Amino acid sequence: MNNTLGYIKNDTRIHKLSGTTKLIAFIVLSIIVMTSFDTRFLILVILVSLIALRMAEIRWNDVAFLVKIVAVFSVINLLAIYIFEPDYGVKLYGSRAMILGKGPYALTLEQIFYELNVALKYFSTIPLAMVFIFATDPSEFSSSLNKIGVSYKISYAVALALRYIPDVQNSYFEIREANQARGLEMSKKSSFMKRIKASSNIIMPLIFDSLERIETISQAMELRRFGKNKTRTRYREKPFCKNDLYVLIGVGVIAIIGISLFFVNQGRFYNPFL
Numbered sequence: 240m241n242n243t244l245g246y247i248k249n250d251t252r253i254h255k256l257s258g259t260t261k262l263i264a265f266i267v268l269s270i271i272v273m274t275s276f277d278t279r280f281l282i283l284v285i286l287v288s289l290i291a292l293r294m295a296e297i298r299w300n301d302v303a304f305l306v307k308i309v310a311v312f313s314v315i316n317l318l319a320i321y322i323f324e325p326d327y328g329v330k331l332y333g334s335r336a337m338i339l340g341k342g343p344y345a346l347t348l349e350q351i352f353y354e355l356n357v358a359l360k361y362f363s364t365i366p367l368a369m370v371f372i373f374a375t376d377p378s379e380f381s382s383s384l385n386k387i388g389v390s391y392k393i394s395y396a397v398a399l400a401l402r403y404i405p406d407v408q409n410s411y412f413e414i415r416e417a418n419q420a421r422g423l424e425m426s427k428k429s430s431f432m433k434r435i436k437a438s439s440n441i442i443m444p445l446i447f448d449s450l451e452r453i454e455t456i457s458q459a460m461e462l463r464r465f466g467k468n469k470t471r472t473r474y475r476e477k478p479f480c481k482n483d484l485y486v487l488i489g490v491g492v493i494a495i496i497g498i499s500l501f502f503v504n505q506g507r508f509y510n511p512f513l
Contacts, residue, residue: 247373252482253295258379259386260483264490265371271497272363277509278352280497281359287493288366295374302369313361317354328353334512349512379477399456410448414441 248254253261272284320327321344328349329335336348375383377398384394418440501507 246376247297247301248376249296249374251294251296251374253291253370253374255477255480255482256374256486257477257479257483258375258383260479260486261371261375262380262383262387264486265367267490267494268367269364271494272360274507275497275500276353276356276507277497277500277504278356278359278511279509280500281356281363283496284363284493285359285366288363288370291370292366295370297369297373301373305369306365309361309365313358317358320354320357321350325350331508332510332512336512352511403452406452407445407449411441411445414444414448 268284268287272281275281325344326347328351329347331353332349334349337345338348338351339346381394381398384397500509504510
């Protein structure tokens with residue numbers, strides 16, 4: 240069974256990097272991507288992200304569900320932008336190149352270009368997030384958060400949440416299979432609405448199962464006097480190596496390119512219509 244979101248143990252170069260390196264790279268590149276609307280830069284980050292995804296040996300089956308969710312969300316968001324601001328691209332780029340239709344919902348090249356950049360933002364950050372989540376051990380992630388100044392209690396809670404996601408998914412499939420064994424049809428043979436209704440019957444058992452797991456974990460942590468001291472040791476922390484340095488230098492170069500384009504474009508937006 241594939242994890243929707245969860246660490247996949249492997250021995251690739253990406254997996255061998257320090258958790259702190261991967262966290263810094265993810266944060267820096269995500270911030271630059273979120274602020275930039277330069278198409279050229281977004282395509283560059285997408286290429287880098289796909290290369291990292293390939294190097295981490297993350298298979299399509301591992302990320303297919305997540306990619307489909309992001310794709311659906313992206314389409315809905317792009318449609319909403321067009322419905323509520325069909326002329327935003329025209330206002331933004333200061334020109335109007337008509338493609339189709341008339342009136343307030345006339346399709347313009349500027350609007351398409353703006354929405355293309357919005358879509359590129361999603362597909363720049365999502366591969367980065369997938370590389371970080373699938374190639375970073377939760378214990379190393381906790382250590383990296385603590386290294387950048389986050390309280391070890393908070394960082395440990397985040398690590399527990401990451402570890403818990405695959406367990407929730409497994410519980411969901413176990414409950415679904417139990418319901419199917421009782422005769423509740425949840426496969427593609429039934430209608431979409433019936434599947435939605437059947438899936439809603441899983442929610443309450445899943446909640447009670449989750450609460451039981453939380454109670455067990457909290458009791459175990461209390462018995463081990465978690466949180467008594469101000470600091471704690473890290474047995475899964477990876478030391479920095481040459482590859483970490485090379486990755487951070489590369490991320491720094493990409494960040495400098497992104498920032499320099501703000502000055503070249505005299506703002507966040509690349510305007511090919513000038």
